[in-house]
Amino acid sequence: MGSKRRAGGRHGFSGGFVRARLRCIPRLLPGIAGAVLCLFAGRALVTWADLPLPGAVAGLVLYAAVLLVLPPLRSLAEPGAALLTGLLGALIVPPFVGLVLFAPLLQANWQPVAAILILTTLLSGFVTAFLYRAMGRRG
Amino acid sequence: MSLASIGAAILTIAVFWGVRMLADGAARGHPLANPVLWSAVVVVALLRIGDIGIAAYRDAARPLLTLLDLSVVALAMPLVASVRSAGRQIGHVLLALVGGGVTAMASAVGLACLFGLSRPLVQALSVKSISSGFAIALMDRFGGPAPLAAGLVVTTGMIGALTLPPILKRLGYRDEEMGLATGQAAHIVGTDALLRRSRTAGAHAALAMALSGLIGAALLPLIWPLIS
Numbered sequence: 001m002g003s004k005r006r007a008g009g010r011h012g013f014s015g016g017f018v019r020a021r022l023r024c025i026p027r028l029l030p031g032i033a034g035a036v037l038c039l040f041a042g043r044a045l046v047t048w049a050d051l052p053l054p055g056a057v058a059g060l061v062l063y064a065a066v067l068l069v070l071p072p073l074r075s076l077a078e079p080g081a082a083l084l085t086g087l088l089g090a091l092i093v094p095p096f097v098g099l100v101l102f103a104p105l106l107q108a109n110w111q112p113v114a115a116i117l118i119l120t121t122l123l124s125g126f127v128t129a130f131l132y133r134a135m136g137r138r139g
Numbered sequence: 140m141s142l143a144s145i146g147a148a149i150l151t152i153a154v155f156w157g158v159r160m161l162a163d164g165a166a167r168g169h170p171l172a173n174p175v176l177w178s179a180v181v182v183v184a185l186l187r188i189g190d191i192g193i194a195a196y197r198d199a200a201r202p203l204l205t206l207l208d209l210s211v212v213a214l215a216m217p218l219v220a221s222v223r224s225a226g227r228q229i230g231h232v233l234l235a236l237v238g239g240g241v242t243a244m245a246s247a248v249g250l251a252c253l254f255g256l257s258r259p260l261v262q263a264l265s266v267k268s269i270s271s272g273f274a275i276a277l278m279d280r281f282g283g284p285a286p287l288a289a290g291l292v293v294t295t296g297m298i299g300a301l302t303l304p305p306i307l308k309r310l311g312y313r314d315e316e317m318g319l320a321t322g323q324a325a326h327i328v329g330t331d332a333l334l335r336r337s338r339t340a341g342a343h344a345a346l347a348m349a350l351s352g353l354i355g356a357a358l359l360p361l362i363w364p365l366i367s
Contacts, residue, residue: 052360054276056208063215084213090155091207094200099290112254125324128239135231
């Protein structure tokens with residue numbers, strides 16, 4: 001009896017959960033629409049001015065400029081932008097899986113590649129931390 | 140968009156969300172519990188079971204790259220928030236990141252040429268210190284090997300996230316400095332790991348990751364003629 005009621009409650013909860021999610025969609029739209037517009041504007045700008053940049057990077061700069069100049073848009077665009085940045089990890093999975101196709105190339109060169117990855121990662125990290133601390137000390 | 144593309148998109152996003160929930164629950168914050176790495180392992184295993192070729196999957200998932208471009212554009216939001224919180228320090232932050240970015244690109248390309256590595260490997264290594272969203276967009280723009288670059292970027296992220304925070308902490312660096320260095324050298328993997336440990340270090344890492352992507356996009360056209 002009790003377990004039945006709990007199951008019913010859970011069912012009700014999941015229906016409410018789906019409805020709550022659907023209600024979120026209008027809140028997501030401004031941030032997504034802003035990103036789409038800036039991506040297209042960025043691509044158009046790169047093609048028009050023949051810039052050596054990916055359209056997405058130009059779009060990012062445009063979006064950041066708009067958000068800096070018009071602060072009220074920030075809270076409006078936040079949910080949609082958060083959804084998109086949350087997808088970032090998932091979207092790099094296919095190219096990462098594609099790395100398997102390069103297995104022969106990597107196997108033949110794994111020692112220098114491993115050495116380069118480890119050395120340059122440590123070196124650039126140390127340089128960044130050192131420079132920031134040194135400039136902080138000088139004020 | 141074909142049926143195969145829709146299937147590849149659903150498979151990728153479903154596996155990633157599942158793996159991220161598991162990684163968050165089981166090994167919170169550990170850099171080895173990297174959702175991208177383990178999602179790739181699960182996807183490869185599922186493709187093997189379903190007898191689907193890796194190349195076929197990668198081609199079917201190609202429309203997702205447009206969505207990736209949108210995610211890169213949406214990074215404007217955390218970037219603006221971190222620029223505002225960095226306040227007057229932003230000049231120092233920029234200079235430190237330019238120093239780190241130039242070091243990363245120059246040392247990676249220099250060593251790769253010194254070891255006599257092949258052209259695609261040199262090109263992929265040139266963007267190893269730029270977050271994968273930027274690296275893939277840059278490789279697409281310049282005609283470099285995007286999958287190879289993406290793989291090396293994620294591997295770099297894991298090396299940096301595992302090594303830099305403990306070493307810099309031991310050397311007496313503060314959370315801000317450690318966060319900036321980890322975000323620069325270990326981009327999204329390092330940022331993700333730090334965000335769960337320290338708010339200050341995580342915010343600095345996010346700022347470093349986004350700005351380093353922009354710095355890398357500005358630097359790459361300068362060296363591309365030498366390596367293409």
